[in-house]
Amino acid sequence: MSSQPHDARLVGHDSDTSGHGSMGGYVTGFILSVILTAIPFWLVMGNVLNDSRLTAIAVMGLAVVQIVVHMICFLHMNTKSEGGWTLLSLIFTLVILVIALSGSLWVMYHLNTNMMQMTPGDAMNMP
C-alpha cells in the first residue's frame, strides 16, 4: 500500500495530519509524565513530607499538572483545533465537572454533619 502512488485524497489528508504531533512532542510529554508520576508516588511511599495534608495537596497539584501535560502533548489540545470548538467543549465539561464534584461534596458533607445521632433503638422507634 505504501509503495503505491498517493491519490489526491491521501495527499490532501496528509497536509491535515500535521497537527497530530511530532516525535519531540510525544517524547517531551512522556518524560514529563514519568517525572510527574514518580514524584507523587515517592512523596506517598517514602512519607517524605511527614504531613498528610501537605502531601495530599502536592499529589493533587501534580495530578492537575500531569493532566495538562497529557492534554497538550498527547491529545494535542490547542486553541485553534476545530476552530476552537474542542477547547470550548472542554471548558464547558470542566465547569460541569467542578459543579458536580464540589456540589456533591458540599451537600453530602452537610447532610452528614446535620444528621441526628441515634442509636439503633432510636432508629427503630422513629415515626
Place this chain on the structure above:
Amino acid sequence: MTTKTDLTAPGTVPVFFVEEEHGHAEGSTMLGFWIYLMSDCLIFAVLFATYAVLGHSYAAGPSGKDLFELPTVAINTSMLLLSSITYGFAMLAMDKERQGQMLFWLVITGLFGLAFVGLELTEFASLIREGATPQRSAFLSSFFTLVGTHGLHVSVGIIWLVTLMVQVMKHGLIPENRRRLLCLSMFWHFLDVIWIGVFSFVYLMGVLV
C-alpha cells in the same frame, strides 16, 4: 462503465464533488468524537464525586490503607503510560505511511493494555479473596465502580485496537482507517488522563488518609 464514458466528451476529465464533502465529514468526526469523550469525562466525574462522598464510609471494614498495594499501582500506571507513548509512535508511523511499523507499535500498545487489565483483574481478585468485595462497604462499592469502569473502557479500547489492526491489514491505510485510528488515539490518551485521576485521588490519597 461504457455508458459513463459516453456521457462525457472524449478528453475531458469528469469532476467529482464528493471528495470535498468527505474531507469535511472527516473533520467533524474528530470534533464529534471529542464531544463523546467529554461526555465520557462527565460519567467519570460523577463516579469520582460518588467516590469522594463515600470513600470514607468503611462500615467497620478495611480501608484503602489496609488494601492498596502501591508498587502494583505504580507498575500499572507505567504500563498505561508506556502504552500511551507507543500509540503515539504508531500515529507518527502512520503519518510517514509506514504500515508495518505502525502495526508493530499497535501490537506493543495492545500488549501494554493487556498487561494493565491483567494486573487490575489480579488486584480485584486478591481483594475479593480477602473479603473486600463490592458488597462489603460503600467505600468498596464506589471503588470497584470507578476503577472497574475505567478498566472496562481499557478493555473495550483493546478490542477496538485489534479490530482496527485487522482492518488495516485487510484494506491498508485508507482515509477511513486513518480516521478510525485517530479516534482511537484520542480515546486511548483520554483513558490515560482518567487514570491520572484514579491513581492520584483513589490510590495515593487512599493510602495517605
